[in-house]
Amino acid sequence: MTRNAPAGLVAGLLLAALLGGCASVPPPTAELDAADRAVRAADALQPRGPAQQALADARQRLGVARDAANRKRYAEALVAAREAEAAAANATAEARRAALEAEVESKAARNAELRRRLLVQGD
Amino acid sequence: MRLDRFPTTARRAGPAARAIAAAGLLLAVVGATPALATDEVDPAVARLQAELARLDADAQLAGMGGVDRLKAAQAVQALAVAKSKERASAQFIAEQRVRAAVAAAQADALARQSAELDRERDQIMIDASRREAENARREAERLRTQNLARQEEALRLQEEAEMERTARAETFALAEQARADAEQARRLAASREREAALAREEAELASSLVAEALAADAPLPPSRSVGPATVYTLAGSAFASGRATLTTEANASLRRLAMEVGGRSIEVVGYTDSQGAAAANQALSLRRAEAVAAILKESGATGSIRTEGRGAADPVADNGTAEGRAKNRRVEITVR
Numbered sequence: 001m002t003r004n005a006p007a008g009l010v011a012g013l014l015l016a017a018l019l020g021g022c023a024s025v026p027p028p029t030a031e032l033d034a035a036d037r038a039v040r041a042a043d044a045l046q047p048r049g050p051a052q053q054a055l056a057d058a059r060q061r062l063g064v065a066r067d068a069a070n071r072k073r074y075a076e077a078l079v080a081a082r083e084a085e086a087a088a089a090n091a092t093a094e095a096r097r098a099a100l101e102a103e104v105e106s107k108a109a110r111n112a113e114l115r116r117r118l119l120v121q122g123d
Numbered sequence: 124m125r126l127d128r129f130p131t132t133a134r135r136a137g138p139a140a141r142a143i144a145a146a147g148l149l150l151a152v153v154g155a156t157p158a159l160a161t162d163e164v165d166p167a168v169a170r171l172q173a174e175l176a177r178l179d180a181d182a183q184l185a186g187m188g189g190v191d192r193l194k195a196a197q198a199v200q201a202l203a204v205a206k207s208k209e210r211a212s213a214q215f216i217a218e219q220r221v222r223a224a225v226a227a228a229q230a231d232a233l234a235r236q237s238a239e240l241d242r243e244r245d246q247i248m249i250d251a252s253r254r255e256a257e258n259a260r261r262e263a264e265r266l267r268t269q270n271l272a273r274q275e276e277a278l279r280l281q282e283e284a285e286m287e288r289t290a291r292a293e294t295f296a297l298a299e300q301a302r303a304d305a306e307q308a309r310r311l312a313a314s315r316e317r318e319a320a321l322a323r324e325e326a327e328l329a330s331s332l333v334a335e336a337l338a339a340d341a342p343l344p345p346s347r348s349v350g351p352a353t354v355y356t357l358a359g360s361a362f363a364s365g366r367a368t369l370t371t372e373a374n375a376s377l378r379r380l381a382m383e384v385g386g387r388s389i390e391v392v393g394y395t396d397s398q399g400a401a402a403a404n405q406a407l408s409l410r411r412a413e414a415v416a417a418i419l420k421e422s423g424a425t426g427s428i429r430t431e432g433r434g435a436a437d438p439v440a441d442n443g444t445a446e447g448r449a450k451n452r453r454v455e456i457t458v459r
Contacts, residue, residue, distance in 0.1 A: 054219070054222075079209070079212045082212070082216055083212055083215050083216055083219075086198065086215070086216040086219035086220050086223070087215075087219050089191070089219065089220065090219040090220070090222045090223040090226065092223070093188075093191060093223040093224075093226035093227040093230060096226070096227070096230040097226045097227075097229050097230040097233060100230050100233035100237060101233055103233070104233050104236050104237050104240060107237060107240035107241065107244065108240060110240075110244065111244050111247060114244060114247045114248070115247055118247060118248070118250070118251035118254070119250060119251060
């Protein structure tokens with residue numbers, strides 16, 4: 001029984017926090033900032049295709065988050081900010097992958113051309 | 124990274140997770156409903172976990188997209204424990220995070236591939252440089268060989284030119300020698316010619332002296348007086364038949380006669396026998412008269428000398444006999 005005592009204590013504290021916190025969620029400033037930075041980072045990559053769609057999604061959710069924060073609906077703002085950051089992260093990764101795909105394709109073609117021009121033709 | 128390290132249910136989790144599960148049960152008691160019963164696996168969670176598991180199993184993507192994978196696993200875990208009212212958001216976030224993890228891992232792999240392509244490009248450039256250097260070395264070697272061949276050719280041509288020059292010089296020397304020999308021969312010949320001329324002059328002088336000596340002793344040609352003039356007759360025997368050359372005796376007689384006549388005027392008339400053509404006889408008689416006149420003049424006759432050829436005219440003997448014809452072949456010298 002002594003082994004279960006800390007678990008019971010934690011559960012009790014968490015329950016108290018949940019019950020008491022519903023009414024007083026603080027402004028999700030950090031989450032909004034993080035979401036904003038993530039959107040900016042994704043936007044800097046000028047994504048196309050699926051990444052572009054993800055970025056649009058992120059922007060829309062960031063807008064929702066800001067609007068909710070302005071209306072002091074912090075819980076809703078927090079959720080939307082986290083969603084915006086996740087969507088922006090997805091957009092960033094997708095955009096980076098697409099850019100690298102194009103880069104690899106370009107470099108492979110460049111190497112083939114170099115090999116043909118410098119090594120094959122020279123024979 | 125294995126997803127197994129992120130248990131999907133509170134039942135398999137550690138003490139903290141179990142506490143969260145207990146809290147969920149308490150929430151159920153107070154009216155809040157948990158997303159699912161803890162012994163059931165959320166299909167969305169399962170799907171996302173499977174997706175992450177596939178990502179982990181991909182050897183080519185091993186160790187790539189680490190941070191995004193971690194965040195994805197955490198998001199899936201959060202979905203697994205999300206309350207029903209948070210579920211939609213948690214699922215959205217988990218979906219985005221898992222996609223981001225896959226894309227990030229693939230992007231890392233592509234970045235590695237891109238770096239490899241850069242290295243490959245560098246290697247190609249190095250190989251090309253080596254090849255270029257090798258080609259340059261070969262070209263230099265080729266040019267060196269070519270230059271050597273040209274030098275050898277130039278040397279050969281120079282030697283040939285030298286040989287040709289030497290040959291020309293030798294030929295020139297031979298020609299010069301030949302010219303010198305010819306000049307020497309010419310000088311020798313000239314010298315001999317002079318010697319011969321001197322000898323001839325000497326001989327002529329001797330001959331002249333002899334002739335004069337002979338003339339002094341020679342008899343005058345037979346003569347006759349015709350009025351105040353004296354007519355000397357050179358018999359036909361004084362000339363060779365058909366010619367105007369005098370015999371030595373006749374020559375000596377004429378020289379003697381020239382000494383006698385001095386500055387008196389002389390008329391020389393030549394005759395032939397009747398044989399042969401008249402014109403030929405006339406010409407022969409004139410040539411004989413002129414030969415006689417020439418000897419007289421060079422032997423001391425200083426007066427005027429007239430010559431005439433009368434051919435077979437005025438015969439003095441019978442042309443029918445040899446003796447008569449010999450008498451008719453004559454030159455008459457009239458001295459006045």
